Amino acid sequence: MRAVVYKGPFEVAVEQVEDPRIQHPNDVTVRVTSSAICGSDLHMYEGRTAAEPGIVFGHENLGVVEETGEGVTTLSRGDRVVMPFNVACGFCKNCSAGFTGFCLTVNPGFAGGAYGYVAMGPYVGGQAEYVRVPYADFNCLKLPEGTDNESDFILLADIFPTGYHGNELADVRPGESVAVYGGGPVGLMAAYSAMLRGASKVFVVDRVTERLQKAEEIGAVPIDFSKGNPVEQIKEHTGGEGADKGIDAVGYQAQARGEDREEPATVLNSLVDSVRPTGALGVPGLYVPRDPGGPDENSKQGMLMVSIGRLFEKGLRMGTGQCNVKRYNRQLRDMIIEGRARPSFVVSHELPLEEAPSAYEKFDKRIEGYTKVVLHPHA
Numbered sequence: 001m002r003a004v005v006y007k008g009p010f011e012v013a014v015e016q017v018e019d020p021r022i023q024h025p026n027d028v029t030v031r032v033t034s035s036a037i038c039g040s041d042l043h044m045y046e047g048r049t050a051a052e053p054g055i056v057f058g059h060e061n062l063g064v065v066e067e068t069g070e071g072v073t074t075l076s077r078g079d080r081v082v083m084p085f086n087v088a089c090g091f092c093k094n095c096s097a098g099f100t101g102f103c104l105t106v107n108p109g110f111a112g113g114a115y116g117y118v119a120m121g122p123y124v125g126g127q128a129e130y131v132r133v134p135y136a137d138f139n140c141l142k143l144p145e146g147t148d149n150e151s152d153f154i155l156l157a158d159i160f161p162t163g164y165h166g167n168e169l170a171d172v173r174p175g176e177s178v179a180v181y182g183g184g185p186v187g188l189m190a191a192y193s194a195m196l197r198g199a200s201k202v203f204v205v206d207r208v209t210e211r212l213q214k215a216e217e218i219g220a221v222p223i224d225f226s227k228g229n230p231v232e233q234i235k236e237h238t239g240g241e242g243a244d245k246g247i248d249a250v251g252y253q254a255q256a257r258g259e260d261r262e263e264p265a266t267v268l269n270s271l272v273d274s275v276r277p278t279g280a281l282g283v284p285g286l287y288v289p290r291d292p293g294g295p296d297e298n299s300k301q302g303m304l305m306v307s308i309g310r311l312f313e314k315g316l317r318m319g320t321g322q323c324n325v326k327r328y329n330r331q332l333r334d335m336i337i338e339g340r341a342r343p344s345f346v347v348s349h350e351l352p353l354e355e356a357p358s359a360y361e362k363f364d365k366r367i368e369g370y371t372k373v374v375l376h377p378h379a
Ligand SMILES: NC(=O)c1ccc[n+]([C@@H]2O[C@H](COP(=O)([O-])OP(=O)(O)OC[C@H]3O[C@@H](n4cnc5c(N)ncnc54)[C@H](O)[C@@H]3O)[C@@H](O)[C@H]2O)c1
Pocket: 038, 039, 040, 158, 159, 162, 181, 182, 183, 184, 185, 186, 187, 205, 206, 207, 208, 211, 225, 249, 250, 251, 252, 253, 254, 255, 256, 257, 266, 267, 283, 284, 285, 286, 287, 321, 322, 323, 366
């Protein structure tokens, strides 16, 4: 089959690879109809991880069940399904408690598994014609038959639940104001989820015009951090108080203000300053224990200069980590089915698999409006 293969820093190619096959009675294979590119893929694409050339990317996958293992009980050939990016067993200590992003079974020696992702286990990515899904009864979420709302449902694999998770971590309540740093796909989904949860005012901080425009379109207040200190801008909009809650949807590749360089702790520190005393921070943005591409010695070791002193002084709480997609995907699916949520506003490009190399390049440069790309391997 054809698949998106990592060749080395800033290079992917569409190549022939081996077809997946059933390896365990509870596996299925899925004919992939949609697979999205994620900001997390860029960490590997840019060569900042230990990902080896040859890995097939793609952890956001939707398709139709092709073949079922003999132990599969709830799925049949032809079912349309979307898979959480987390590969999880469903029965370990963490899965049982709902922490499927930290499964103890699927990736021995590490809590958590994913498709097509460095260090997340042997699960081949789905930017390909077919993908194997282990523990399939647990990992497949059934969708209505047909092709309706495909570009909404694909977002259930990662970014819609992840944006929602940011709100859950920050405990966003009706009527609150929320400062979201990052207007990428995750930030936009965090802002959208805040509104679904009844937030009164949502800020989205970024500097990419198209992304700030999308934020404004859904009713958020765009804050351009290239035009002034975002903390002061948020304070101005909140009578000097600061937002009730804050969400980091940027992660360790945060850009310094007014300069073309990375400053990994800048968003965390800005959030501490943007949120009022006794508020809370949700951090779905990714931070890593080691970053060989980091701008200084400390950040190469994953050590950032974050003001714990100010965090303590303000009595802020903070939650972080991989999203446990299973915890939210069914409810968010039902909001899509009932027309209460239309997250597909974030999708900027739908392309055949062959266009992956140029899509990666443009998404990585954040140019030409590339915000969220969905690949269609059978287009
Ligand atoms: N926790 C999870 O389960 C999970 C899942 C998916 C993605 N992620 C992570 O979420 C983060 C965002 O993902 P994405 O797909 O939206 O990525 P993205 O790179 O497309 O978006 C990040 C945005 O942050 C903006 N930005 C950079 N520096 C900034 C600053 N100082 N202040 C405000 N904005 C700034 C960029 O312009 C960009 O638009 C990444 O770190 C990704 O790895 C985490």
